[in-house]
Amino acid sequence: MTPMPPIVHLPTKGPLLTRGGWSAFMMALIAVCAIAPILNLWVPEGSLFHMSTYAVALLGKIMCYAICALAMDLIWGYTGILSLGHGVFFALGGYVMGMYLMRQIGRDGNYKSDLPDFMVFLDWKALPWHWTFSDSFVATLFLIVAVPGIVAFVFGFFAFRSRIKGVYFSIITQAMTFAAMLLFFRNETGFGGNNGFTDFKRILNIPIATPSMRMTLFVMTGLTLLGFFLFAKWLVGSKFGRVLQAIRDAETRVMFSGYNPLGYKLTIWVISAVMCGVAGALYVPQVGIINPGEMSPANSIEIAIWAAVGGRASLIGPIVGAFIVNGAKSWLTVAYPEFWLYFLGLLFIGVTLFLPDGVVGLVKKFRKGGAK
Numbered sequence: 085m086t087p088m089p090p091i092v093h094l095p096t097k098g099p100l101l102t103r104g105g106w107s108a109f110m111m112a113l114i115a116v117c118a119i120a121p122i123l124n125l126w127v128p129e130g131s132l133f134h135m136s137t138y139a140v141a142l143l144g145k146i147m148c149y150a151i152c153a154l155a156m157d158l159i160w161g162y163t164g165i166l167s168l169g170h171g172v173f174f175a176l177g178g179y180v181m182g183m184y185l186m187r188q189i190g191r192d193g194n195y196k197s198d199l200p201d202f203m204v205f206l207d208w209k210a211l212p213w214h215w216t217f218s219d220s221f222v223a224t225l226f227l228i229v230a231v232p233g234i235v236a237f238v239f240g241f242f243a244f245r246s247r248i249k250g251v252y253f254s255i256i257t258q259a260m261t262f263a264a265m266l267l268f269f270r271n272e273t274g275f276g277g278n279n280g281f282t283d284f285k286r287i288l289n290i291p292i293a294t295p296s297m298r299m300t301l302f303v304m305t306g307l308t309l310l311g312f313f314l315f316a317k318w319l320v321g322s323k324f325g326r327v328l329q330a331i332r333d334a335e336t337r338v339m340f341s342g343y344n345p346l347g348y349k350l351t352i353w354v355i356s357a358v359m360c361g362v363a364g365a366l367y368v369p370q371v372g373i374i375n376p377g378e379m380s381p382a383n384s385i386e387i388a389i390w391a392a393v394g395g396r397a398s399l400i401g402p403i404v405g406a407f408i409v410n411g412a413k414s415w416l417t418v419a420y421p422e423f424w425l426y427f428l429g430l431l432f433i434g435v436t437l438f439l440p441d442g443v444v445g446l447v448k449k450f451r452k453g454g455a456k
Contacts, residue, residue, distance in 0.1 A: 100317050109310065116306030121299050137298065144302040144370045146410045147309050151363035153390040153402035154312055155356040160388065161396030162320050163352050164332030165249075169257030170360050171384035172264045173232040177361030178374040179268075180227045182281035183218040185292070185369060189285050201283070202276045212274040221288060232361030233354050240353040244346050258381045265379035280375025281368075292369055305366045309403070312359055316399050319355075328352055329397075389432050395442025404443055 101109060120143075123135035152174055159165050186200045195204040199211065217223035239260060243253060271277040286292050319325045330338050331345050338345060368374045377383075386409070394405025409431070416424045439446055 100314070100321065109314075112306075113310060116310070117303055120302060120306075124299055125295060137295065140298055140302050141370055142414060144298075144305050145367060146407055147302075147305045148363045148367040148370070149387075149390065149410055150403040150406040151305075151309050151312055151366075152360050152387045153394065153406040154309070154316055154399065155359035155363075156387050156391040157396060157399055157402040158316055158319070158352055158359075159356040160391060161398070161402070162325065162332060163328045163349060164335075165349065165353070166251075166254045166388065167257045167353075167356075168254045168381065168384045168388065169259075169261040170356070170387050171381070172261040172379050173236060173357040173360035174364040174367070174383075174387075175264070175268075175374065175376070175378040176232045176235060177228050177364030178368040178378060179275060179281070179364075180224060180231055180361075181365040181368045182284075182374040183215060184221060184224040185284040185287060186281050187215075187219040188287060188289070189283065192285055193283070200276075200281075202279065203274070206271055208274075214274065228361055228365040229358050232357045232364075236354045236357030237350065240350045244349045244353070258384065261379050261384050262381050265376045265381075268376040268379060276375070278376060280373060280377075282373040282375075284369060284372055287369055298370070301366065301370050305370070308362060308366060312362075313399060313403070320399070324348065324351075386428070389428065393431060393435050393442055395444030398442070398444045401442050401444035408443065 120135060120140070123133055124137070124140055127134045129136075152170060156167065156170060159167055159170075189200070191198065193201040193204075195201055197204045199208060203211070211218075217227065243256065248256065267273060268275050268280075269278050275281075284292050287297070290297055292298075320328070327338065327343055327348055330343075331348060335345055364374075364378070390405040390409050391402040392405070393409055394403065395401025409428070412427070413424060416427055435442060441448070
């Protein structure tokens with residue numbers, strides 16, 4: 085008789101956060117909810133300590149990206165599934181929010197019509213069926229979660245059931261986002277074509293461009309990021325999360341131990357997609373535009389780069405990576421726009437070759453070296 089493979093041992097469960105981790109978490113919470121609003125709204129503009137509107141918008145945008153990086157860590161870092169199509173879920177959440185914001189414009193558009201301006205320009209006479217609930221904020225909140233979740237479930241079910249893995253899975257996710265981008269570029273789909281949605285004026289009938297509303301969106305984004313971080317920490321520390329890590333390390337052994345990987349992989353795939361959808365919904369009102377370019381394969385590859393630079397399977401690493409890469413991007417695209425893509429490529433190659441554990445892994449090595 086051939087011997088059965090040894091039973092896989094799940095990683096041990098640790099505390100949600102260490103004492104130092106909780107201290108850092110509370111500092112981040114105070115910075116988002118108290119320090120940033122004070123510096124932006126109450127400190128005079130001429131002061132050295134004033135936080136500009138540009139800084140609020142930039143940090144809010146990067147925090148949205150950090151949510152995507154965190155979602156990527158759950159699916160790639162902890163489950164071993166590299167997705168190059170998460171940009172489509174980010175964009176779907178953004179489009180759902182964008183549709184609501186377009187309806188909020190009302191008759192304040194250029195054509196003074198109840199229809200969005202691009203529909204009037206294209207001589208549309210009525211809203212298409214998929215805009216039915218776009219004037220309801222409650223329905224919008226539901227669809228922000230449901231649309232990316234349903235798309236991810238359908239795609240993931242057939243892909244995982246077919247046992248597509250590795251580079252093949254990465255390729256079909258990239259094909260998925262490219263196909264979605266081409267679909268949304270078409271004017272007849274009712275999503276604004278290549279221009280997308282823009283010129284937003286209000287949310288919940290409150291002007292969107294006021295400093296107080298911008299700060300409200302900033303705080304909501306920060307709280308969402310911190311909430312998702314705690315959720316992810318709890319998830320990876322639970323039995324479910326430990327099975328995911330076992331699937332990443334030895335999927336065949338997990339199957340011989342009596343676990344069906346399909347349900348686990350599909351669940352974390354949908355959770356990851358929903359997180360990206362929420363990030364996209366928070367991104368759109370802060371940036372003021374959503375178009376099919378957000379679905380480009382390059383954007384999805386960047387999400388993977390953020391996770392790799394910060395350090396996979398660490399949760400905090402991808403968040404750090406998103407801030408490092410996008411902070412560098414915001415500076416380089418202004419100072420040296422022609423070199424930005426070369427820098428991004430060299431960064432990814434350098435991290436892959438010399439920092440396989442990312443920035444967080446490098447910090448851990450220095451700490452261990454200093455402790456000896």
